[in-house]
Amino acid sequence: MTTTDLLTRRERLLGTGTPLFYQDAVNIVRGEGVWLFDPDERRYLDMYNNVPCVGHCHPHVVEAMHQQASTLNVHSRYLHEGVLDYAERLTNQHAEELASVVFTCTGTEANEVAMSMARIATGGRGIICTDAAYHGNSAEVGKLTRARDGDSEIRAIPYPQRYRPLREGISEPELTDLYLSKVRTAIDSFAANNIPFAGMLVCPILANEGLPDIPKGFMPKAAEMVRDAGGLFITDEVQAGFCRTGSWWGYEVMDFVPDIVTMGKPMGNGLPLAGTAARTELVDTFRDRKRYFNTFASSPLQAAVGMAVLDVIEAENLRENVTRVGDYLRSELTKLQPHCPPMAEVRGYGLFIGLEWVSDRDTKTPDRDGATIFVNRLKDKGFLIGSAGSLGNVLKIRPPLVFSREHADLFLTAFAEIVENTYGTSA
Amino acid sequence: MTTTDLLTRRERLLGTGTPLFYQDAVNIVRGEGVWLFDPDERRYLDMYNNVPCVGHCHPHVVEAMHQQASTLNVHSRYLHEGVLDYAERLTNQHAEELASVVFTCTGTEANEVAMSMARIATGGRGIICTDAAYHGNSAEVGKLTRARDGDSEIRAIPYPQRYRPLREGISEPELTDLYLSKVRTAIDSFAANNIPFAGMLVCPILANEGLPDIPKGFMPKAAEMVRDAGGLFITDEVQAGFCRTGSWWGYEVMDFVPDIVTMGKPMGNGLPLAGTAARTELVDTFRDRKRYFNTFASSPLQAAVGMAVLDVIEAENLRENVTRVGDYLRSELTKLQPHCPPMAEVRGYGLFIGLEWVSDRDTKTPDRDGATIFVNRLKDKGFLIGSAGSLGNVLKIRPPLVFSREHADLFLTAFAEIVENTYGTSA
Numbered sequence: 001m002t003t004t005d006l007l008t009r010r011e012r013l014l015g016t017g018t019p020l021f022y023q024d025a026v027n028i029v030r031g032e033g034v035w036l037f038d039p040d041e042r043r044y045l046d047m048y049n050n051v052p053c054v055g056h057c058h059p060h061v062v063e064a065m066h067q068q069a070s071t072l073n074v075h076s077r078y079l080h081e082g083v084l085d086y087a088e089r090l091t092n093q094h095a096e097e098l099a100s101v102v103f104t105c106t107g108t109e110a111n112e113v114a115m116s117m118a119r120i121a122t123g124g125r126g127i128i129c130t131d132a133a134y135h136g137n138s139a140e141v142g143k144l145t146r147a148r149d150g151d152s153e154i155r156a157i158p159y160p161q162r163y164r165p166l167r168e169g170i171s172e173p174e175l176t177d178l179y180l181s182k183v184r185t186a187i188d189s190f191a192a193n194n195i196p197f198a199g200m201l202v203c204p205i206l207a208n209e210g211l212p213d214i215p216k217g218f219m220p221k222a223a224e225m226v227r228d229a230g231g232l233f234i235t236d237e238v239q240a241g242f243c244r245t246g247s248w249w250g251y252e253v254m255d256f257v258p259d260i261v262t263m264g265k266p267m268g269n270g271l272p273l274a275g276t277a278a279r280t281e282l283v284d285t286f287r288d289r290k291r292y293f294n295t296f297a298s299s300p301l302q303a304a305v306g307m308a309v310l311d312v313i314e315a316e317n318l319r320e321n322v323t324r325v326g327d328y329l330r331s332e333l334t335k336l337q338p339h340c341p342p343m344a345e346v347r348g349y350g351l352f353i354g355l356e357w358v359s360d361r362d363t364k365t366p367d368r369d370g371a372t373i374f375v376n377r378l379k380d381k382g383f384l385i386g387s388a389g390s391l392g393n394v395l396k397i398r399p400p401l402v403f404s405r406e407h408a409d410l411f412l413t414a415f416a417e418i419v420e421n422t423y424g425t426s427a
Numbered sequence: 428m429t430t431t432d433l434l435t436r437r438e439r440l441l442g443t444g445t446p447l448f449y450q451d452a453v454n455i456v457r458g459e460g461v462w463l464f465d466p467d468e469r470r471y472l473d474m475y476n477n478v479p480c481v482g483h484c485h486p487h488v489v490e491a492m493h494q495q496a497s498t499l500n501v502h503s504r505y506l507h508e509g510v511l512d513y514a515e516r517l518t519n520q521h522a523e524e525l526a527s528v529v530f531t532c533t534g535t536e537a538n539e540v541a542m543s544m545a546r547i548a549t550g551g552r553g554i555i556c557t558d559a560a561y562h563g564n565s566a567e568v569g570k571l572t573r574a575r576d577g578d579s580e581i582r583a584i585p586y587p588q589r590y591r592p593l594r595e596g597i598s599e600p601e602l603t604d605l606y607l608s609k610v611r612t613a614i615d616s617f618a619a620n621n622i623p624f625a626g627m628l629v630c631p632i633l634a635n636e637g638l639p640d641i642p643k644g645f646m647p648k649a650a651e652m653v654r655d656a657g658g659l660f661i662t663d664e665v666q667a668g669f670c671r672t673g674s675w676w677g678y679e680v681m682d683f684v685p686d687i688v689t690m691g692k693p694m695g696n697g698l699p700l701a702g703t704a705a706r707t708e709l710v711d712t713f714r715d716r717k718r719y720f721n722t723f724a725s726s727p728l729q730a731a732v733g734m735a736v737l738d739v740i741e742a743e744n745l746r747e748n749v750t751r752v753g754d755y756l757r758s759e760l761t762k763l764q765p766h767c768p769p770m771a772e773v774r775g776y777g778l779f780i781g782l783e784w785v786s787d788r789d790t791k792t793p794d795r796d797g798a799t800i801f802v803n804r805l806k807d808k809g810f811l812i813g814s815a816g817s818l819g820n821v822l823k824i825r826p827p828l829v830f831s832r833e834h835a836d837l838f839l840t841a842f843a844e845i846v847e848n849t850y851g852t853s854a
Binding site for chain 2: 012052061069073076079088100102280296299
């Protein structure tokens, strides 16, 4: 079936406007490690997908799924030791106080649980997020999406960043304080409107915002401010978690411990598996009030697959790999900056890299169209990345954690070629 | 590890009050067909679980999952023929007009999509449900749960039933009209409060309400009334769908076609897989407005497993099996009624049976405690059923669709024994 036929069928069956990547969509039939293949066995280096974190179709994960699916897969109202073993190993990977977990199927559901948990524990309703956030697709969690609906229970602060700061020409500590004052304003606004405060929910590395350099100390100080006001601090680790940054969790990069964390995407290497970890008393109170039940969650299948993902991360030293290869890739991309006029900044952590794309470095004018063109040129050369950010102009590089230096070199060569062909500036 | 140890660990890791079945919880380690096994290989006949609809660990489904997980499992922003093949086969199983589908991971998410779709298409907000409904665990869908929060955008009608009708001593057609008048009242109430009307969302067989005998004609007439008022009619087929009733969909049992249907639980035999099917223009408008994306949904893995479930339902003639065995089981249970004083009614469709449990048939006093005791006695004998209903007093029998007449006989023998030991009335 041709791509055109597939597109026509897709519109009819899944609806016009079902999201697709790239100007000319790719038809993917097979995955292995960091590689994706089309029906003609043309291969693409996957530098976008964080979900298959230990690599596409990793045999240990596939085998664990197969074994458990052949043995038992049932809901969580019976006892099952495997589910507890996984909950224990997962919470052991977190800061000591985050000792209990509510499993769900999707990151959206994990954020639903987190918002509910914070509201129940505090008796509050008001939640602070950033103005370029995305935390999920449900009605409630969707209120945090670029907080565009002006919901009375949500306040969005300008996301903290150094590239286009709220005020130019001030020191980093002053910038930190300036963004913190926006948190203060949000808290005060809830109070002024008689909306009791529940807390703040952010991605600790502000991934959807575009992986900005966050003014130093913002996250721990914001958490302190939120707690002083009676709220709870939630980090959404759906993108930052599971060693993506070279640390296990985004909150470690930011050097603090939140009250509640949500996890998703890479957790099951593609099996729907997500969850909300928190202090035990928060989970207890939530359970007591909500009698939360999720048909497919906390299942033996989720536990077996989640456990296998942790096995591979440890056995293959993927955290160390992320730091090593991520540092290398970032440093080599930085070397290309003089030859690539639009690439104003190379940012990020570990194997999560954001490239700020501008049409003019002096005016910092975002170049969304240029970013899109560059992403599509890379795709034509067999390299899959994406774009993100509040202005849609940040190239997003986020390969499976098994991405190696050799893979990075393949990419860097292609990147330099496109730069040379486009800007005539060879590295 | 002892059951006590598991319980202690479970409370610590998953939170106190995480839901469990039975007075003494069962520890399940293995499943096969209609059987579940504990660590001592004691077997239980599973007469509760609708999720493993083609049987626990069905080899064809397990193999399809293994094959696809070994080949490719990735998100839906690339083209993939398998996803379209599944969407096509699934929608072909529906009424012709329900031709497009939005896949999700859970029934909750499917109902989120349905509510959003109805609201976008109509421009309305107000949704009618019943007063004993459960459609999911998110904040928005949770507003339909026994509509207890008095949300301004939700109206709950008394669920239509013949056993404890709104008014005694009237004919069935009059009763139908009486319940329809409640739909009318809800529509009028939205209008009076300037809340534009979006539609009505119900389980077509009112499963959580307790599988009542629904006064004839209620559903199609309610749908007509809803459409006349500019709303859309949504059936939640999460429990009724996939041949549970002996028909493919609950709406077929009720002899009408809704505008939107949601599906879940049995759809992936345990893999998180759910979805919302609707008329194409409704899906298009939803896609256009929401740019809905769900990381784990519409994946090749979901498609392969969903397809395998449809394969088995067809190859093993499960729809016919459901009708045959369901009729037999209901008829044999009805024969036991004279010997079992609390069993006031034997209700349901196909392999979904509800037994109304009362302490006095004349006063129809619900006997929730008696129902719980009976469920636990059956469990002690190795038969797993549950209880449900608006009053918690309806025994809920809902085995995998591969349940046979021989399995039914095992259950009927145990059932009769408990009845004799409890009431001294042998069948």
